[in-house]
Amino acid sequence: MEQQIIDPLQNLNLEQQQQKTTEQKSLSPPPPQSLNEVEKMIGYDFKNKELLKEAFTDASYKTEDGVSYERLEYLGDSVLNHLIAKLHYVLYKSMAPGELTRLRAANVDTEALARAALKYDLHKYLRHRKPLLDVQIQEFMEGILEYPSHSYGMIDPPKVLADILESLIGAIFLDTNSSMDDTWKVVERLLQPLITPETLMQHPVAKFHEACQKSGLKPYANDMWNKTGEIEIYINDEVIGRGCYKLKKIIAVNRAAHDAYKNQFGNKDGGIGA
Amino acid sequence: MEQQIIDPLQNLNLEQQQQKTTEQKSLSPPPPQSLNEVEKMIGYDFKNKELLKEAFTDASYKTEDGVSYERLEYLGDSVLNHLIAKLHYVLYKSMAPGELTRLRAANVDTEALARAALKYDLHKYLRHRKPLLDVQIQEFMEGILEYPSHSYGMIDPPKVLADILESLIGAIFLDTNSSMDDTWKVVERLLQPLITPETLMQHPVAKFHEACQKSGLKPYANDMWNKTGEIEIYINDEVIGRGCYKLKKIIAVNRAAHDAYKNQFGNKDGGIGA
Structure with a gap:
């Protein structure tokens, strides 16, 4: 067993360990629904419908003019x-500032945006040729059932869902003639409910780490991720938590820390997923 | 000698290696110049002078109301x-988007902002109790003489200089009633000359790495940073570049790569510092 003192758990080498999901090209992209429906759903009528179309075109779709949502997303x-910075x-x-940064990050990270995009079914209007996307979205939908507001790194949101929301925001911004106020009116609705200081949770690793420090416990990790996708957390030669996720190590680590926290310190404080 | 294949050089463990510079408290802070002068210099008259004052108050100054520029900076x-994203x-x-990101980063990184702040002497108006700041600024001023536009990581800009510029921008934004257009009029002047795609340079490590790949060379690094602050770069048992900077390893690495590039591939393309 490879023993590692987890102080912090982040010391596990997490870089470059996301396994690439293969995305084969499908010949028949799903027919996009009418973008009028998006306008109704988000409560905003585009003056320039081309912007809306661009916002819902993935690079995999390969249009004749080579347009995709990537620049709008940027x-x-x-x-x-x-x-969000201004609101806060x-x-x-x-x-x-440190707290402002943490609060903003939770509201605009991939998971938060992917959740919002899913809530408005935005993925159904995306023009793409990513045959695996539906499966990834299905998995994400099942994942969020367990974590009603935010999982803080325990589930794996498809990045494209967050991308759609950002490209839509870019398109609205341009369509409103760069009016932050008008854009905010739409965005504020899309992002409800926002995470507030009251509902903001600690990330599982930080939470576990802090609790261990307070209790004087020295946990260590058994890193089997390369072989099995699994991380085990030990205290005094006893396994107190396990986490598994083969595609991204960070998610396996977060799950292990969450499990360890629950087993070691209980979950009476209305913690993550409680 | 510890040999490491530098593929990429970034593999050198660069985290948590910035040595903290000690900043003793001085009893008598330098008397701040009149903030009117700042308004004249930047061509903007504040309606709310308190905002301007807040933007030029460092946390070390310890005002009675505990105000400092940190939130404005955020x-x-x-x-x-x-x-800058919108401009580009x-x-x-x-x-x-990748190129847009790289171009923006070069225009708003600590060094770019510190250069702008220095150009307008903004540090002279900062209320602070950081006795070492003057020395750091002096070193930075000497450093930039060698690199007229941007050093891309070869010199060490005092973060507080960049902070002042960001807090000033935050203050202007609030004072203009959140007008991005009015704020841009001031900011555009402050940041001149902006780095364009034509003047954007590669970071020294990427540049060296790319040239080595093209030439089929396999460089490796001798990492003596912990002991002497120095990094040496070798090809075939021969030192071709050296870089030294005791306070931050990344700067020593950048300097070594720059030196190695110059020695191995010449500097005929008008590269960094040419």
Whole structure:
């Protein structure tokens, strides 16, 4: 067994360990639904319908003009980050920058955005040729049943779902003639319910680590991820937590820490997934 | 000698290796110059002078109301990132997101912002109790003489200089009633000259690595940073580059790669520092 003191657990080598999911090209992309429905759903009518179309075109779709949502996503990301930064700056007048950063991250990370996109069925309107996407989305939908608000790294959101939301935000921003206020009116609805300081949870590794420090416990990890996709957490030669996820090590680690916390310290504080 | 194949050089363990510079408290802070001068210099008159004052108050100064520029800096960072993202989105209509990201990063990284702050002498107006700051600024001023536009990681900009610029941007944004357009008018001037796709350089490690790959060379590094602050780069048992910087390993590595590139491939392409 390889023993590692988990202080912090993040010391496990997590880089470059995401296994690539193969995405074969399918010949017949799913027929996109009418984008009018998106406009109704999000409560915003585009003046320039081309922007809306661009926002819902994945690079895999290969249009004649080579357009895809990637540039809109880049722009939308900066719009969204600013909108949430400003909201929090105004709402939480005495919050320190570190806390503001953590709160914003939880609201705009891949999982939060993927959840919002799914809630509005935005993926159904995406023009793409990614045959595995439906399976990934299905898995994500099953995953979030266990974690009603945010899993904090315990499930694996398909990045494309978050991308759609960001590209849509970029498109709205341009369509409103770069009006942050008008964009916010739409975005605020899309992101409900926002995570607040009251509902913000600690990431499982930080939470477990902190509890161990308080109790003077020295946990260590048995890293079998390369072989089995599994991480075990030990205290005093006894397994107290296990986590498994073959595609991304960080998720296996988070699950192991969450499991270990639950077993070692109970879950009476309404913690993650409680 | 510890041999390491540098493929990429970034494999050198660069985390947590920045030595903390000790900052003793001085009893008498330098008397701040009048903030009117800042307004004249940047061409913007604050309606709310308190915002301006807040933007120029470091946490070390310990005001009675506990105000410092940190929250304004957080806000200003999101404003600046969005402004540059939008500018590039509009200017470079066919640029891929990866390139947009790289171009933005070069324009808003600590060094770029520190250079702008220094150009307008903004540090002279900062209320702080950091007796070592003047020395650090002096070193930075000497460093940039060698690299007229951007050193791409070869010199060590004092973070506080970049912070002042971001907090100033946050203050202007609030003072203009959250007008991105009005804020941009000031920011655009402050950041001149912006780095463009034509003037954007590769980071030294990437540049060296790429040239080695093209030439089929296999460089490796001798990492003596922990002992002497030095990194040596070898090809076939021969030292071809050296870099030294005791406070931050990444800077020693960048300097070594730059030196190795110069010695191995010449510097005829108008490269960094040419």
